[in-house]
Amino acid sequence: MTRSRTILALLLLLAAPVAGTGAPADRLEIAHPAGGHEVQVSAPAVAAGVDGKPVVAWIAGAHDGNALFVARPGEGGSPVRVNPPATSVDSLHQAPALAAGRGGEVYVTWSSSKPKPEGVLFASDLFLSRSLDGGRTFEPPLRVNDDRPISHSFEDLAVAPDGTVLVGWIDSRDGARQTATYVARVTDRGARLDRVTRLEGGETCVCCRVSVSAGPAEAATVMWRKVFPGDIRDMVVSRSADGGRTFDAAAAVHADPWKITACPHRGGQVAADARGRLYAVWYTEGTGGRPDVLFATAADGRRFGAPRRVHTANGSVPDHARLAIDATGRGIVVWEDSTAVRRRILLRSVAEGGRSLGPVRTLSQAIRAWAPDVAVVPGGFLVAWHEERFPSTTTVVQHVTREESSR
Numbered sequence: 540m541t542r543s544r545t546i547l548a549l550l551l552l553l554a555a556p557v558a559g560t561g562a563p564a565d566r567l568e569i570a571h572p573a574g575g576h577e578v579q580v581s582a583p584a585v586a587a588g589v590d591g592k593p594v595v596a597w598i599a600g601a602h603d604g605n606a607l608f609v610a611r612p613g614e615g616g617s618p619v620r621v622n623p624p625a626t627s628v629d630s631l632h633q634a635p636a637l638a639a640g641r642g643g644e645v646y647v648t649w650s651s652s653k654p655k656p657e658g659v660l661f662a663s664d665l666f667l668s669r670s671l672d673g674g675r676t677f678e679p680p681l682r683v684n685d686d687r688p689i690s691h692s693f694e695d696l697a698v699a700p701d702g703t704v705l706v707g708w709i710d711s712r713d714g715a716r717q718t719a720t721y722v723a724r725v726t727d728r729g730a731r732l733d734r735v736t737r738l739e740g741g742e743t744c745v746c747c748r749v750s751v752s753a754g755p756a757e758a759a760t761v762m763w764r765k766v767f768p769g770d771i772r773d774m775v776v777s778r779s780a781d782g783g784r785t786f787d788a789a790a791a792v793h794a795d796p797w798k799i800t801a802c803p804h805r806g807g808q809v810a811a812d813a814r815g816r817l818y819a820v821w822y823t824e825g826t827g828g829r830p831d832v833l834f835a836t837a838a839d840g841r842r843f844g845a846p847r848r849v850h851t852a853n854g855s856v857p858d859h860a861r862l863a864i865d866a867t868g869r870g871i872v873v874w875e876d877s878t879a880v881r882r883r884i885l886l887r888s889v890a891e892g893g894r895s896l897g898p899v900r901t902l903s904q905a906i907r908a909w910a911p912d913v914a915v916v917p918g919g920f921l922v923a924w925h926e927e928r929f930p931s932t933t934t935v936v937q938h939v940t941r942e943e944s945s946r
Contacts, residue, residue, distance in 0.1 A: 565938040567612035573930040582910035583934045584637035585923035591916045593936045594674040596637040607649050609674050621677045626651045636696045645674040650692040661690035669729035683723040697753035704729050705783045707751040707761050718743045720763045724783040738777045740789030742766040747806035757782040762809035771796040774821045792843050795825025813866035815840040820862040832860040836893030863913035868892040871944045873911040884908045884924045888944040
């Protein structure tokens with residue numbers, strides 16, 4: 540066995556609750572052992588299975604390439620490798636997209652390198668792999684993009700109430716200055732590509748991850764960062780009322796306006812409740828020239844009101860905000876809070892259909908914690924993030940009840 544394969548084989552699950560004063564009891568961990576002096580692992584993605592238990596995905600790096608893993612922490616088994624040996628998994632700069640269906644399905648996506656023609660900087664296929672047993676085994680993947688020698692990445696996915704899978708990504712088939720957001724509609728429990736749609740919204744910021752939300756009924760929403768004239772890069776949404784078959788032209792979430800002649804690698808997230816209200820959270824530096832995380836709602840599912848600041852501290856920098864909203868309109872926003880000496884995971888509750896935000900609460904306990912993700916479970920939420928436990932990195936998965944989130 541090669542050294543790199545040995546490292547991958549050592550990705551074992553730790554299911555013991557964390558002890559200590561004030562430590563939450565409902566907490567699971569996944570250990571990622573170091574290879575040499577560092578741990579090469581992407582941000583985690585978390586979803587709730589049909590049984591309400593967490594499913595976690597991540598990409599792990601090794602000398603012979605990256606591999607995509609899915610695990611069910613707390614069950615005592617080893618992580619499952621998703622990508623077949625003949626396929627690569629592109630860079631570790633983002634988490635894989637992960638979502639669960641109502642019939643026990645688990646879906647995960649990743650970008651896989653392919654040969655580059657002369658003059659092309661990046662070329663990849665975007666794969667969707669499904670599990671029909673809650674994430675314990677995965678089938679060979681489905682390619683969701685057209686067969687073009689370009690990059691397909693910075694993706695997200697969501698599962699509609701009827702089981703339709705929607706995958707959104709950034710695509711540059713029309714040229715470097717005409718990068719656009721595309722959505723694939725996949726039916727038959729993730730087995731059949733129905734159609735691919737280019738969303739009308741002008742130039743997409745090339746490396747700010749898109750967000751996809753599905754429901755209620757046949758409603759769907761995609762949010763991404765658009766490049767406006769003058770290198771203004773603000774968030775927009777495009778809505779579908781027919782299950783992702785067609786989409787409206789993009790509409791601005793809010794005019795920040797953030798002027799930056801570069802791609803900031805920071806997007807946002809959109810979610811919907813059972814009444815069709817939309818909730819959005821995103822990163823910007825257009826408000827007073829400072830790093831900010833903003834939160835806004837669209838009570839009618841179309842027009843967003845004035846945003847509110849999620850992060851209110853002056854001595855730290857917010858980043859990587861994530862959002863989860865349940866059917867009743869209650870939810871949480873989590874984000875990474877950084878100073879020169881510490882990185883924490885913070886949380887604020889969302890109540891009254893987005894009309895109120897709760898106090899800031901600290902979730903993490905380590906000196907260095909980063910890259911949060913969130914998911915809705917019955918009666919509450921799952922939050923996942925990384926913590927440094929030198930020389931290893933640990934993924935923490937914590938259950939937060941509705942009551943706990945509002946304390």
